[in-house]
Amino acid sequence: MDKIVVEGGPALRGEVQVSGAKNAGLPVLAATLLAEGEHVVTNLPDLADVRTMGRLLAHLGCEVGRAAAGGDARAAVLRVPALLRPEAPYELVKTMRASVLVLGPLLARFGQARVSLPGGCAIGARPIDQHLKALAAMGAEIAIDHGYVNARVPGGRLRGTDFVFDVQTVTGTENALMAAALAEGRTTLRNCAREPEVADLARALGAMGARIEGAGRTEIQVDGVERLGALHHAVIADRIEAGTLLVAGALTGGDVLVRGADAAHLSALIEKLREAGAHVEAEAGGVRVRGNGPARPIQLRTAPHPGFPTDMQAQMMVLLAVGAGSSVVTETIFENRYMHVLELRRLGADVTVDGKTAVVKGVPKLSGAPVMASDLRASAALVLAGLVASGTTEVQRVYHLDRGYERLEEKLSALGARIRRVKA
Numbered sequence: 001m002d003k004i005v006v007e008g009g010p011a012l013r014g015e016v017q018v019s020g021a022k023n024a025g026l027p028v029l030a031a032t033l034l035a036e037g038e039h040v041v042t043n044l045p046d047l048a049d050v051r052t053m054g055r056l057l058a059h060l061g062c063e064v065g066r067a068a069a070g071g072d073a074r075a076a077v078l079r080v081p082a083l084l085r086p087e088a089p090y091e092l093v094k095t096m097r098a099s100v101l102v103l104g105p106l107l108a109r110f111g112q113a114r115v116s117l118p119g120g121c122a123i124g125a126r127p128i129d130q131h132l133k134a135l136a137a138m139g140a141e142i143a144i145d146h147g148y149v150n151a152r153v154p155g156g157r158l159r160g161t162d163f164v165f166d167v168q169t170v171t172g173t174e175n176a177l178m179a180a181a182l183a184e185g186r187t188t189l190r191n192c193a194r195e196p197e198v199a200d201l202a203r204a205l206g207a208m209g210a211r212i213e214g215a216g217r218t219e220i221q222v223d224g225v226e227r228l229g230a231l232h233h234a235v236i237a238d239r240i241e242a243g244t245l246l247v248a249g250a251l252t253g254g255d256v257l258v259r260g261a262d263a264a265h266l267s268a269l270i271e272k273l274r275e276a277g278a279h280v281e282a283e284a285g286g287v288r289v290r291g292n293g294p295a296r297p298i299q300l301r302t303a304p305h306p307g308f309p310t311d312m313q314a315q316m317m318v319l320l321a322v323g324a325g326s327s328v329v330t331e332t333i334f335e336n337r338y339m340h341v342l343e344l345r346r347l348g349a350d351v352t353v354d355g356k357t358a359v360v361k362g363v364p365k366l367s368g369a370p371v372m373a374s375d376l377r378a379s380a381a382l383v384l385a386g387l388v389a390s391g392t393t394e395v396q397r398v399y400h401l402d403r404g405y406e407r408l409e410e411k412l413s414a415l416g417a418r419i420r421r422v423k424a
């Protein structure tokens, strides 16, 4: 297994380009299942999860290729045939929960689908009851057996409905949106997730001919159409990768321009970085951060968008761990998203967790050590900690990091970090 080795110290300086968003690219790739034909998705990040989605689409019967020589290496060309095998097997779903995003499109287009239950993961139980309830409200009959969701639509076509989500769910909203795009009549979805990735998916569906109003707000209306056309869509920038790079700049007392970052998608993070003392400005072409001494103590509470993203909680904790004073972090989205805390403590951080709340007492210095990544954003947090820890930090199990960060070590190294990947 690869590991990442970091020597702490240098302040990061320069410009870095943000990649396309994993969490926007995955639903857009799944959306191609809604229509026969050739689809093109651009600005895809080169990540393990994107490759897994490619393998899943290929398993279903699609032809999946990256753009031709001389073309855009970040573009995928997908040929979706008239008939598909509507089954997502456990072997693929278990490596990536977002595989569940094929359920809505398959059911809407073929009236049947068999998709492995994703199960929990390190950060929480992560049920999909809301996905299933929304699809059932559109007329699907759903049974769970042998670890699979078996869904079928009597009569073949989903029908419009009025549905209220009990909790705001990002992929649940996306699954329902894709299903409603081909349902008969109008669907109103209430208490929807407002993440930018939902709005990006709606734009992609709109370009295919879907009639969607309100994506990015809590109430979305979809007028189903009989058929959708080819998709040609450029995925939005990854706000979580951008946020991670901004924290890296602030943490090391550096000066970093994150090119391609969209400040409008990052407002809660930018506000908290400023509260902690960093200078952050939107500039033409991106967002710049300048570090300004140890972080001032803050209160931080994760919440659905536009609140502070849970996917930035671990990275922000590192900034507070070397801050001046005591901060309080509250994680409200996932019940087990403090897996990084024990590893940060091994680096000398003073963090205590009580249920949803973590008290982070800033220390003057972290000291490098071997640490183990437990999940995607925890891995990023450990890499960030390594940037300011004295001596050497070795982050093991970086396959978690590779699910969601494209060449993070190369991007940080170009900014002056002393970081390298050691291949297994």
Ligand SMILES: CC(=O)N[C@H]1[C@@H](OP(=O)(O)OP(=O)(O)OC[C@H]2O[C@@H](n3ccc(=O)[nH]c3=O)[C@H](O)[C@@H]2O)O[C@H](CO)[C@@H](O)[C@@H]1O
Binding pocket: 023, 026, 097, 098, 124, 125, 126, 127, 128, 129, 130, 131, 132, 167, 168, 169, 170, 171, 172, 193, 197, 310, 311, 333, 334, 335
């Ligand atoms: C591929 C992708 O886009 N992943 C993101 C997506 O995950 P994902 O879409 O899985 O997360 P959700 O928004 O669904 O989860 C939010 C909360 O709702 C609960 N819940 C969700 C669905 C459901 O049917 N029932 C239920 O109770 C979850 O357990 C969690 O407590 O949003 C999360 C929250 O911003 C992010 O951390 C993930 O990076």
Ligand SMILES: C=C(OP(=O)(O)O)C(=O)O
Binding pocket: 023, 097, 098, 121, 311, 376, 377, 404
């Ligand atoms: C939790 C995350 O991803 P996923 O939903 O793919 O597990 C994440 O991107 O931080």
